Amino acid sequence: MTETKKAREKTMRAVALDRFGGPETLKVQNLPIPEIGADEILIHVEAAGVGAWDPFEREGGFVEVLGRAPKFPYVLGTDGAGTVAAVSEKVKKFKEGDRVYALELGNPKGGFYAEYAAVKADNASLIPGALTMEQAAVLPSDALTALKGLDEVLDLRPDESVMIFGASGGIGHLAVQLAKRLGARVFAVASGEDGVGFVKRLGADAAVDGHSDNVLEVAREFAPDGIDAALVTAGGEATDRALSAIRAAGRVAYPNGVMPEPKPRAGVSIEAYDGEGGREAIDRLNQLIEAGPFEVHVHRTFPLEEAAAAQSTLAEHHLGKIALRVG
Ligand SMILES: NC(=O)c1ccc[n+]([C@@H]2O[C@H](COP(=O)([O-])OP(=O)(O)OC[C@H]3O[C@@H](n4cnc5c(N)ncnc54)[C@H](OP(=O)(O)O)[C@@H]3O)[C@@H](O)[C@H]2O)c1
Numbered sequence: 001m002t003e004t005k006k007a008r009e010k011t012m013r014a015v016a017l018d019r020f021g022g023p024e025t026l027k028v029q030n031l032p033i034p035e036i037g038a039d040e041i042l043i044h045v046e047a048a049g050v051g052a053w054d055p056f057e058r059e060g061g062f063v064e065v066l067g068r069a070p071k072f073p074y075v076l077g078t079d080g081a082g083t084v085a086a087v088s089e090k091v092k093k094f095k096e097g098d099r100v101y102a103l104e105l106g107n108p109k110g111g112f113y114a115e116y117a118a119v120k121a122d123n124a125s126l127i128p129g130a131l132t133m134e135q136a137a138v139l140p141s142d143a144l145t146a147l148k149g150l151d152e153v154l155d156l157r158p159d160e161s162v163m164i165f166g167a168s169g170g171i172g173h174l175a176v177q178l179a180k181r182l183g184a185r186v187f188a189v190a191s192g193e194d195g196v197g198f199v200k201r202l203g204a205d206a207a208v209d210g211h212s213d214n215v216l217e218v219a220r221e222f223a224p225d226g227i228d229a230a231l232v233t234a235g236g237e238a239t240d241r242a243l244s245a246i247r248a249a250g251r252v253a254y255p256n257g258v259m260p261e262p263k264p265r266a267g268v269s270i271e272a273y274d275g276e277g278g279r280e281a282i283d284r285l286n287q288l289i290e291a292g293p294f295e296v297h298v299h300r301t302f303p304l305e306e307a308a309a310a311q312s313t314l315a316e317h318h319l320g321k322i323a324l325r326v327g
Helices: 003-010 054-058 062-066 133-138 140-153 170-181 192-201 215-222 237-245 279-290 304-313
Strands: 011-017 027-032 040-050 079-087 099-103 116-120 124-126 161-165 185-190 206-209 227-232 246-255 269-273 298-303 321-325
Touching: 011 304, 040 099, 040 133, 040 140, 040 304, 054 304, 079 116, 079 133, 079 140, 099 116, 099 133, 099 140, 124 279, 133 298, 133 321, 140 170, 140 227, 140 246, 140 269, 140 279, 161 170, 161 237, 170 185, 170 192, 170 227, 185 192, 185 215, 192 206, 206 215, 215 237, 227 237, 237 246, 298 304, 304 321
Parallel strands: 161 185, 161 227, 185 206, 227 246, 246 269, 298 321
Antiparallel strands: 011 027, 040 079, 040 116, 040 321, 079 099, 099 124
């Protein structure tokens, strides 16, 4: 093997930051392929999810959250999918060539905006259902956040009604389908007429455009005595107004990052939380996904080198998620 080829095999193409800052800090670089630890697998990344939080992380917003000094070059990308390229001896669940998806928040070995990523085996899974690589790549953080919100934080019961605010977005469109699968009646507050059509197609029992002025009217028709619970993925005046449709002693949950935070209301519990990975949560998610047709909506896929354009698309109206094609 020539020296050049050897060298090439130890390095990978990645979009990495040399400092935190604006979109101009996202640069294609050649970096060493990360090495796996005892409980890790190496993924040959085919697609990466572009998270709503990626611009915040790019600007250095996670340093405090993660409580450790950042290491540059810094590779973004919490979510991704690809094939297993290497497995540590201790890991029995995966073998080379398996099609997997995974998540790792603020991975010190580098994120998924790269040709390879080393992740904890417990944060990876075989791809469920008939999902494509792009669909699997954008899935984990938002789906696990949706599921934890519905299942654990709201403790949603099969006979209850739930409002999903921001229902046509990343977390929202997955939450609509997961809430239906948990047996709840779903009131979806989506963005725009296209958003309303989208969430109805995904199974929402009632849907309304959250930018219109008839949200409370439609909510009253849906649940005259008030809605039992709400999962909120976007904040602001429209959110606080819509939340007045939650019944007395009802529950509201929102993932940290939703800004402005929903205003508390007397007699309604409100809880902020973080989504989490881990074997148990991922297995439960996969089971629910495999219980029937499940749509992970990828609005648009950009090539890796256009990561900055992909991130700026986050600020524009769109349905579902944005992906990067890596390999
Ligand atoms: N703490 C955690 O563990 C965690 C995990 C994942 C995400 N998050 C945070 O959770 C938040 C949501 O994430 P996401 O991935 O779901 O983001 P997203 O895809 O941007 O979803 C938010 C959705 O809300 C919609 N929206 C805004 N105002 C609305 C209104 N008045 N009526 C109806 N819909 C409205 C947006 O529509 P447009 O398309 O028109 O903008 C968008 O579809 C972000 O802040 C993210 O950082 C936190």
